[in-house]
Amino acid sequence: MVKPQGVVTRGTTNPNRLRRVDNWIVETCGDRLRAAADPLVVDLGYGATPVTAVELRARLAAGVRADVRVVGLEIDPVRVTAAQPAADPPGLTFARGGFELAGLRPALVRAFNVLRQYDQGEVAAAWRTITDRLAPGGVLVEGTCDELGRLGGWLLVDAAGPRTLTLAARLTTLESPAQLAERLPKALIHRNVPGERIHDLIRALDDAWQAAAGYAPFGPRQRWVEAVSTLKRSGWPILDRPRRWRRGELTLPWPAISPR
Numbered sequence: 001m002v003k004p005q006g007v008v009t010r011g012t013t014n015p016n017r018l019r020r021v022d023n024w025i026v027e028t029c030g031d032r033l034r035a036a037a038d039p040l041v042v043d044l045g046y047g048a049t050p051v052t053a054v055e056l057r058a059r060l061a062a063g064v065r066a067d068v069r070v071v072g073l074e075i076d077p078v079r080v081t082a083a084q085p086a087a088d089p090p091g092l093t094f095a096r097g098g099f100e101l102a103g104l105r106p107a108l109v110r111a112f113n114v115l116r117q118y119d120q121g122e123v124a125a126a127w128r129t130i131t132d133r134l135a136p137g138g139v140l141v142e143g144t145c146d147e148l149g150r151l152g153g154w155l156l157v158d159a160a161g162p163r164t165l166t167l168a169a170r171l172t173t174l175e176s177p178a179q180l181a182e183r184l185p186k187a188l189i190h191r192n193v194p195g196e197r198i199h200d201l202i203r204a205l206d207d208a209w210q211a212a213a214g215y216a217p218f219g220p221r222q223r224w225v226e227a228v229s230t231l232k233r234s235g236w237p238i239l240d241r242p243r244r245w246r247r248g249e250l251t252l253p254w255p256a257i258s259p260r
């Protein structure tokens, strides 16, 4: 057996914590999974309980294809044993594994709140180890969120490297988009300093949100849509459509926010 690559870290997780990224995966990666010869998805680092892997499988089975197979991989063998009662083969299984993906060749890997506990300098190698093992055309969705999943940020990464950054917030509890800075993916969180593009983005988004205060009486969705529209008008290459913005999301190409 190949030695799992990585280290055991805190296992904090919560029901529905990953709902935002799961919905984004269904919408954004759904066609890719529908076209996959083998609809295999890995949830890497599911944590102390397998609840978010169970939810990922349910969301993909309902929203993408009923024959999806989700394998939850954990580097901590105790968590693999603890997850077994939640298994529902062949659609949902749990095994020990790390960045090497335990020999699997999935079409998609979701790795959430995993790299957050590694050093920034380890991120690129982890991405490479994972993406080298994906099925052809496969993708990694790697990011971070808060305990309840109200603030999050994730990257879509493929064999060529990172492609997009998505920021997502629960708008009804959002005070200011600057709060998203705390939940940036590991590759960006230490780059939120003057002179870096991600810093410019967070500032521009925050300024646009403040400038859109007049929309607050119509609800935070209208205010967010106006703020994102302002960013787009000012030249930020926003990739997604107002339908996603209304959910409190924003997606940009990696070169627009990549570290200098």
Ligand SMILES: C[S@@+](CC[C@H](N)C(=O)[O-])C[C@H]1O[C@@H](n2cnc3c(N)ncnc32)[C@H](O)[C@@H]1O
Pocket: 005, 006, 007, 008, 009, 010, 011, 012, 013, 014, 017, 018, 044, 045, 046, 047, 048, 052, 073, 074, 075, 076, 079, 097, 098, 099, 111, 112, 113, 114
């Ligand atoms: C904070 S929990 C995240 C749980 C869940 N993904 C979530 O977002 O709620 C991180 C988990 O990742 C696991 N982990 C860390 N490095 C790993 C690796 N290289 N391969 C697999 N699991 C890993 C840890 O053991 C821990 O259980």
